Amino acid sequence: MLFNSYEFVFIFLPLALLGAVLSNRIFGKNSAIYLVVLFSLFFYAWWNILYLPLLIGTIILNYFIAGVLIRNRQQSRFRLFVLLFGLVCNIALLSYYKYAGFFARNINYFINADFPVLSLAIPLGISFFTFQQIAYLVDTYRNETARHSFGEYSLFVSFFPQLIAGPIVCHKDFFYQIRHKRFMQWSNIGFSIGLSFFIVGLFKKVVIADRLSVNADILFDPNINHTMLSTFDYWIGVSSYTLQIYFDFSGYTDMAIGLARMFGVKLPINFNSPYKSTSIIDFWRRWHITLSNFLKRYVYFSFGGNRKGEMRKYGNLAATMAIGGLWHGAGFTFILWGLMHGIYLIINNIWLKQKFRLNVKVAIVVTFFCVFISWVPFRAINMDQTFLIWQGLFFNYSFHAPVLYPSLKIPLLTILIGSVVVFLGINSNSFPLKIYKKRRYAIVLSVMLLLSIVSMSGIQEFIYFQF
Numbered sequence: 265m266l267f268n269s270y271e272f273v274f275i276f277l278p279l280a281l282l283g284a285v286l287s288n289r290i291f292g293k294n295s296a297i298y299l300v301v302l303f304s305l306f307f308y309a310w311w312n313i314l315y316l317p318l319l320i321g322t323i324i325l326n327y328f329i330a331g332v333l334i335r336n337r338q339q340s341r342f343r344l345f346v347l348l349f350g351l352v353c354n355i356a357l358l359s360y361y362k363y364a365g366f367f368a369r370n371i372n373y374f375i376n377a378d379f380p381v382l383s384l385a386i387p388l389g390i391s392f393f394t395f396q397q398i399a400y401l402v403d404t405y406r407n408e409t410a411r412h413s414f415g416e417y418s419l420f421v422s423f424f425p426q427l428i429a430g431p432i433v434c435h436k437d438f439f440y441q442i443r444h445k446r447f448m449q450w451s452n453i454g455f456s457i458g459l460s461f462f463i464v465g466l467f468k469k470v471v472i473a474d475r476l477s478v479n480a481d482i483l484f485d486p487n488i489n490h491t492m493l494s495t496f497d498y499w500i501g502v503s504s505y506t507l508q509i510y511f512d513f514s515g516y517t518d519m520a521i522g523l524a525r526m527f528g529v530k531l532p533i534n535f536n537s538p539y540k541s542t543s544i545i546d547f548w549r550r551w552h553i554t555l556s557n558f559l560k561r562y563v564y565f566s567f568g569g570n571r572k573g574e575m576r577k578y579g580n581l582a583a584t585m586a587i588g589g590l591w592h593g594a595g596f597t598f599i600l601w602g603l604m605h606g607i608y609l610i611i612n613n614i615w616l617k618q619k620f621r622l623n624v625k626v627a628i629v630v631t632f633f634c635v636f637i638s639w640v641p642f643r644a645i646n647m648d649q650t651f652l653i654w655q656g657l658f659f660n661y662s663f664h665a666p667v668l669y670p671s672l673k674i675p676l677l678t679i680l681i682g683s684v685v686v687f688l689g690i691n692s693n694s695f696p697l698k699i700y701k702k703r704r705y706a707i708v709l710s711v712m713l714l715l716s717i718v719s720m721s722g723i724q725e726f727i728y729f730q731f
């Protein structure tokens with residue numbers, strides 16, 4: 265089930281919210297927790313009920329492993345064995361569904377073998393709920409967690425606003441909030457703020473991102489004859505995708521935060537105007553913030569971080585970002601995207617040692633350009649298409665009329681409007697609280713909601729759902 269679908273907006277969400285509030289008021293918080301877990305499992309099963317046992321199984325397994333770690337705090341060697349067992353189980357599950365086919369194909373190619381190549385549908389959200397549970401196990405091993413009920417842990421993993429595409433939630437913040445009296449309690453201001461975030465995110469997704477996707481998909485179509493294209497075709501197509509993924513992910517994040525807020529939960533900020541970044545380091549503090557924190561805490565620091573010299577630090581950065589790229593998808597294009605950002609971060613760290621600093625506006629332009637060209641392998645279907653599009657962007661001097669975009673005014677206008685919002689607008693989490701009480705804001709939200717509902721007829725998945 266998608267946030268941007270009629271069945272979610274008009275049936276699922278009202279029933280889940282009403283049921284949680286009434287259950288909490290009549291039967292108590294524990295009943296409300298289990299009811300929201302049931303709604304979340306139903307939400308997940310809507311996509312493919314065959315993968316529901318997979319989600320439930322990982323919840324039971326990891327809860328059991330965490331319990332063993334908590335009960336044996338004094339047995340260090342045994343706890344280490346239990347932790348490694350848990351990590352292997354989680355990583356093996358993720359690898360089987362997401363990477364088995366990729367590795368088998370490449371082993372067959374490089375050593376001329378004939379291993380069977382699995383072609384499995386990737387379970388929705390498997391990367392997110394796996395990483396979240398890995399973080400919980402590691403923190404439990406470090407004695408940074410307390411014992412929680414099975415219902416609380418199940419909600420922590422399956423809470424539907426962030427189940428499929430994050431943000432990756434810190435267990436301390438989440439468990440503290442669901443034990444707070446505000447959880448599942450009706451709040452006019454909480455509902456108003458949550459609904460506002462949801463409407464803004466829905467508008468970003470269905471009105472802006474989905475329209476930009478039309479222009480982006482044309483360029484990245486594998487059947488396109490690149491020898492006939494104009495330079496304008498490449499710049500319009502890549503610019504459209506650069507803005508599409510911004511509004512798609514920003515829209516999802518707003519909707520997730522808004523939905524959770526309606527239930528009395530504040531999810532962490534996961535998106536903060538990343539195209540206004542003044543460096544790549546700044547970009548990763550603004551784009552998918554919770555994933556950046558996860559990679560830093562559980563991968564980069566595990567490799568040694570910056571504690572073992574400069575060269576080791578740079579190697580750790582490159583390796584961490586390569587893993588981050590592979591996390592997004594099983595393909596060399598994603599690895600290339602991760603390595604590009606790893607190299608960017610290395611250069612950024614070296615640059616910081618110099619006394620010379622760029623003007624802020626120049627720094628934003630340089631950073632945006634680096635991010636812009638890196639989106640090509642992220643979106644491309646293979647390496648060949650990546651290099652063809654890079655060549656078209658910078659070495660194709662064919663300035664004839666665009667072939668893919670004969671109605672040039674429409675894509676250019678869409679790109680212009682999107683760029684104005686990106687670079688001159690403010691981030692949703694920066695809205696002052698008093699704005700939610702203004703009538704003009706309510707009118708604007710009503711118009712945005714109406715336009716969004718009309719535009720929901722052609723439903724498209726969020727980009728990050730495929731990861």
